[in-house]
Amino acid sequence: MNIAPRERGPRRLPLAATEFLAWTGALAYPVLLCVTAMDEREPTGVRLLPFAALAVLTLPLVRRRPLPALLLILAGSFPAVVTSASAAARQPFMPGFEGPGWQLATLQALLSYAVVGRIAAGHGGTARTATAAVLALGTHVALVGHYRTGADNHLSSVMFLVLGLAATWTTAHLIHERREHAETVRAEAAAHAVTAERLRIARELHDMVAHSIGAIAIQAGVGRRVIAGHPDEAKAALAAIETTSRDTLAGLRHMLGALRHTDPQVPSLDPAPTLADLGRLVATARDAGVHVDIEFRGERRPLPADLEAAGFRIVQESITNVIRHAATPRCRVVVDYGDGALSLTVTDDGRGRGTPGHGYGITGMRERAALLRGRCTAGPRPGGGFEVAARLPVPVAAR
Known part of the structure; x- marks a missing residue:
């Protein structure tokens, strides 16, 4: 027998090794940043490329430990910007030129604010977020005097830093709120799904057990009354009780087996009943002493x-109620296959079932109809007896 080799996913580094590499890169960042800033060549925009490339070293730690990563970024930003600004000031060929210090400071500010946004998006308006924002803003405001000259330039740089941080904070806060809202919606959807599943199971159990127990109770009563004088009829009643009980136990076993499956792809062990199974209901009702006339239309x-x-x-619950409450030997079922809806009507000439809407049976029928955008009514008939009428719309694709 050939056994296919088990597919293996991509190999990943151990957690300790990943953590070590993340910290190593982040710790190397401020050192390499300062070394790069010591280059006293003629300041051009090309010199900013190494500074931008070095930022990649901090990304792994930003994902795992954003606040320590921010501290390391700030620790490298201050000496790097001061060194770059000092080197530009010593250039004899461009007196008064501010050099790439302000560009490097802007690049470092954007990187720091991105980390602050990462913290704010993950933790919201907490003390950790406020601490990160104050540290980032304070560090970069303190650097303004090293790479800007003139009161106007100084003020404009500070305003740029404040507005940049405010925009970052606002965006991160909106992301955090949206994430929390999505979590709330998912939790509510899960709770609603659990409630709906519990109601579905309750309806299935009620329909299955109530119908069977009602038939068993009728047959037990018949057997008790005739066992002395008509043993053959008592034997038939006991046989009907045995058959109904076995069918009910099998249905319960299938239902419980399906509930124990955790894989949603595993199909139910008990196929869903269909209108073609109404003949089984007729036989069970007949054994319980109620003759059911079924008429199919359309x-x-x-x-x-x-x-x-x-x-x-719906038909099963209606027949069960006739057996248990109507005290009549007959009932009539009409199944109408209309063009746009399936109509079901169950009527009897019995004594009725009290106030409609009480108990779980009629409530369950109405819930089933409502789930399919239909309606179900149940109540006494004007001329006596009881009627259950349901209308279930048929989807356009199935018409």
């Missing part, structure tokens, strides 16, 4: 699974 055709299951459960 062209019988397969419908979506959720529509078929809802229709079956």
